[in-house]
Amino acid sequence: MSTLDRSQTPIVDALLEWVATSHAPFYTPGHKRGSGMNSLLKNRWGADVFGWDLPELPGLDNLQAPSGILASAQALAAEVFGAQQTWFLVNGSTAGVIAAILATCGEGEKIILPRNIHASAISGIIHAGAVPIFIDPEYDRAVDIAHGITPEAVKFALERHPDTKAVMLVYPTYYGTCSDLATIAEIVHSYQIPLLVDEAHGAHFGFHPDLPPAALAAGADLSVQSTHKLLGALTQSAMLHVNNTSRIDVDRISRALRSIQTTSPSYLLLASLDAARQQMALFGTELMSETIELAKIARSKIAQIDRLSVFELNSPTPGCNYLDPTRLTVTVTGLNLTGFAADEILTDKLGVVAELPSTRHLTFIISLGNTRSDIDRLVAAFTELATNHAKDKSLELPSIEPPTKTLTEMAITPRQADRSRHISISIDEAVGKVSAESICPYPPGIPVLIAGEIITIEALDYLRSIVELGGELVGCSDPDLETIKIVSI
Numbered sequence: 127m128s129t130l131d132r133s134q135t136p137i138v139d140a141l142l143e144w145v146a147t148s149h150a151p152f153y154t155p156g157h158k159r160g161s162g163m164n165s166l167l168k169n170r171w172g173a174d175v176f177g178w179d180l181p182e183l184p185g186l187d188n189l190q191a192p193s194g195i196l197a198s199a200q201a202l203a204a205e206v207f208g209a210q211q212t213w214f215l216v217n218g219s220t221a222g223v224i225a226a227i228l229a230t231c232g233e234g235e236k237i238i239l240p241r242n243i244h245a246s247a248i249s250g251i252i253h254a255g256a257v258p259i260f261i262d263p264e265y266d267r268a269v270d271i272a273h274g275i276t277p278e279a280v281k282f283a284l285e286r287h288p289d290t291k292a293v294m295l296v297y298p299t300y301y302g303t304c305s306d307l308a309t310i311a312e313i314v315h316s317y318q319i320p321l322l323v324d325e326a327h328g329a330h331f332g333f334h335p336d337l338p339p340a341a342l343a344a345g346a347d348l349s350v351q352s353t354h355k356l357l358g359a360l361t362q363s364a365m366l367h368v369n370n371t372s373r374i375d376v377d378r379i380s381r382a383l384r385s386i387q388t389t390s391p392s393y394l395l396l397a398s399l400d401a402a403r404q405q406m407a408l409f410g411t412e413l414m415s416e417t418i419e420l421a422k423i424a425r426s427k428i429a430q431i432d433r434l435s436v437f438e439l440n441s442p443t444p445g446c447n448y449l450d451p452t453r454l455t456v457t458v459t460g461l462n463l464t465g466f467a468a469d470e471i472l473t474d475k476l477g478v479v480a481e482l483p484s485t486r487h488l489t490f491i492i493s494l495g496n497t498r499s500d501i502d503r504l505v506a507a508f509t510e511l512a513t514n515h516a517k518d519k520s521l522e523l524p525s526i527e528p529p530t531k532t533l534t535e536m537a538i539t540p541r542q543a544d545r546s547r548h549i550s551i552s553i554d555e556a557v558g559k560v561s562a563e564s565i566c567p568y569p570p571g572i573p574v575l576i577a578g579e580i581i582t583i584e585a586l587d588y589l590r591s592i593v594e595l596g597g598e599l600v601g602c603s604d605p606d607l608e609t610i611k612i613v614s615i
């Protein structure tokens with residue numbers, strides 16, 4: 127039984143003391159507790175918040191080597207999130223994902239991961255000099271969504287690459303879908319290597335039985351959570367948790383984080399992590415019950431609106447064993463609108479702003495900060511959209527599918543591609559050349575090219591179709607795709 131008092135907030139308490147202490151400040155930051163701050167901000171934010179923007183004063187702590195209040199707050203977080211050790215992050219899950227790779231893979235060492243991994247993992251691979259082995263995620267044609275990867279795909283990849291040093295999953299995906307992590311963990315552990323999980327969108331999972339199981343509880347050795355995305359923490363605040371210190375070298379994690387995080391972390395962010403953890407420790411189940419209830423109301427009311435459909439998981443499918451009920455994806459093509467067009471109307475005319483518009487649908491994050499009136503507004507906006515903004519002209523959306531590659535072989539590593547000379551060439555001459563760009567269309571969010579891969583005709587045809595559809599290509603130097611950067615050999 128834990129001896130920690132979950133109601134404590136060590137960071138908030140120490141900051142409060144400093145805020146209340148009269149003194150002449152001769153330390154950073156330059157605004158000196160707000161007095162040097164532009165009144166433009168002071169008038170709008172209120173003067174008080176700046177008093178909390180403090181550096182590592184006596185009694186506060188050092189994020190690079192925590193031994194006081196930060197160590198205590200991280201220990202409290204580890205206990206609440208079911209970890210052996212937790213690190214607070216001030217550069218989002220981005221920093222945690224990079225650190226996880228740096229701490230488990232060295233130069234020339236292999237890591238298995240899904241192609242629809244976040245860009246931060248590609249950065250981690252470049253920093254580490256690791257060799258990625260990409261698995262195609264399961265693609266759901268019916269909704270144009272990429273899910274997770276299957277245990278079979280992980281087994282297949284490990285059989286072909288038994289010298290792999292780590293496996294990384296995205297769990298959940300942006301759309302809230304979760305793969306069979308427990309079975310994947312068993313397979314990965316049979317090779318005595320760690321399972322790393324990018325759980326950026328799953329910080330709320332451990333707090334209610336109706337949510338998918340949290341990654342650590344399902345068998346992950348390490349998980350990175352964007353506390354700021356789902357819980358009550360400020361943007362950029364995140365956590366990295368380790369559950370198995372025999373498979374993960376915690377000193378390597380600390381060293382990696384020291385090399386990629388600032389030496390001047392914001393105490394506003396750190397205090398928000400402390401407070402968010404305490405809030406979930408004390409009221410997590412209750413808050414999640416309310417959030418799930420709100421999401422249920424939204425799901426059922428929107429599903430009843432003519433020509434709209436809500437993505438649901440009636441029974442597990444490959445790569446999608448669970449769906450986070452608080453993640454709402456609404457398909458709008460029945461109204462002869464693309465998700466982008468619907469998003470514009472919802473935002474500009476109906477006062478509702480989605481998280482992620484895509485070609486066919488829009489995805490909404492419903493979290494502990496939402497209220498019943500937000501949900502009523504969302505339902506009213508969709509009712510109005512369907513009644514007064516649907517188009518008569520039928521929407522021509524050619525059915526295009528991401529090219530499947532199944533265990534991509536790289537020509538050179540992403541690091542070699544990054545360090546090489548890059549030249550821009552006409553797209554017509556690109557087939558067979560090594561891409562210097564990682565290009566990812568939304569939807570479905572699966573990178574079609576990764577820096578270091580050979581450019582294929584299938585990849586280019588697919589990317590061209592996305593551009594023709596008006597979709598967004600992230601990561602390409604020429605958004606019109608007339609030219610592309612390749613590695614100059």
Ligand SMILES: Cc1ncc(COP(=O)(O)O)c(C=O)c1O
Pocket residue numbers: 217218219220221223244246296299300324326327352362364
């Ligand atoms: C799956 C996934 N992983 C990692 C990240 C990076 O998270 P952060 O914004 O906290 O750095 C994101 C951000 O959107 C994400 O969607």
